[in-house]
Amino acid sequence: MRSSPLEGRHRALGAKMVPFGGWEMPLSYPSGTLAEHRSCRAGAVVFDVSHLGTLRATGPDAYDRLQKAFTNDLARIGPGRTQYTHLLDDDGSVVDDIIVWWLGDDRFDVMPNASNTDRVRDALGGSGAGAGFRAVDVTGSRAVLAVQGPEARKRLAAVSPEASAVPRNCVAAVEWEATPLTVAGTGYTGEDGVEVAVPAEAAERLWDAVAEAGIVPAGLGARDTLRLEAGLPLHGHELGPGITPLQAGLGWVVRWDKPSFRGREALAAERDRGIHRRLRGLRVEGRRPPREGQAVLQDGEAVGEVTSGNFSPMLETGIALAFVPPDVDFGDELAVDMRGTPITATVVKLPFV
Incomplete structure (x- = not known):
């Protein structure tokens, strides 16, 4: 540790x-x-x-390396700005969600999740042997x-x-x-x-x-x-292997006008055929907290699964994020199977608070 x-x-x-x-x-x-x-x-x-990673990306090639690796478009911001972005696998699923701190013309602090620092560095090309780019773990x-x-x-x-x-x-x-x-x-x-x-x-x-x-x-x-x-995703729950930005409702982080980024081809194929599930917010009746892995029911049949659930201290009721069929809409009434007991849940717009 x-x-x-x-x-x-x-x-x-x-x-x-x-x-x-x-x-x-x-x-x-x-x-x-x-x-x-x-x-x-x-x-x-x-x-x-402090458990979040920091990769310091520097050199005249740093901008291009990040552009080719990540889904968002640094051209939309500039030095002195931050940007939320994704690193995808070849199948279009999210390896990690990342914040980029653009500190200067050729200096970026890339902030991965705790367990993904090495994966992100490898995707950027490691520490970089040439003078044009380096990605150093300064965590x-x-x-x-x-x-x-x-x-x-x-x-x-x-x-x-x-x-x-x-x-x-x-x-x-x-x-x-x-x-x-x-x-x-x-x-x-x-x-x-x-x-x-x-x-x-x-x-x-x-x-x-x-x-x-x-x-x-x-x-x-x-x-x-x-x-x-706040309805924000957590890697390993709402993002991770088999989960794409489109399924997670984070399509805004993908800039299709970029010529290329890792996983673009697979993600474009999913965009064209349509997603088979999407992330929704559920507000659950009562104070009992839903938990990750519990089934989401529609007319008594399991149609989805809770990815994150807890008691909301501000709403004083149970809330959850869950993957459900894409046609499930705001206001629809579902249920969460809490240890064999179906508890009514309403689909609500995010954020909860």
Whole structure:
């Protein structure tokens, strides 16, 4: 198991530590997941997301390498911006969903999911032997703090006005107490906020300053319930082997006007013939949480499967993401088979919150 540079702070706070993507990370703190979730919706929290990968892609060929590998189109943005994108397999399924931080003309920080860093680097051509391109894994040299919530920017301004001012979907290099930070207006909660990459040796100092500004520590449990309420996909659940962007309702991340990208031919064939399933949101009657793998029923027959499910702290009811037939529409009434008991579920538009 790999450890975050902030592991000592988590243990000192009494965090429950769990394995995640090859890392030992905090699931929750003594206040509990529900309280942490609500703090993010009403105030501001900080997550340690150092388990996310960082591949630093540099060189005059970096732009072309990323364009040929990923589904989205960097030509739609520019330096100082971020972009959500996918890396596909040859069959059109999603190897990983990624955020690209475009830091300069020939410098990109590519942010894969924890367990996929090596796969993404290999897809880009490894570390790159020539002078035209390099992709170096710098994950171990930094920590990443995600400050999220409606009060996130206001409270972070007490620590670093420059970091708090980085706009949504933008990225910038700032300095804090003689320490270089890379700050992106991105997140995974449905709330406003930023993600801050800080050198590992300064991570505890920044964490302490953020906490002193009234920003509450939150663990991966709250991060998951927040992203589910926001209707955001999680790799290994809504994305992964056999799941394409079109099935996941993420066709907007695919730029068909690009001449080529990995998996384009297979994905175009699926687009032309039509998808056989699609991801929908289900709001379930009662407080009982649906769970991954439970069958979705239509007229008593299994027609789909829950990919993520939980209790929504804000709606105070069960919610789920599930793959269902493509003709299932908003307002349709289905059911989730919860250990042999069908519980009524309504198809709703995302996000839930």
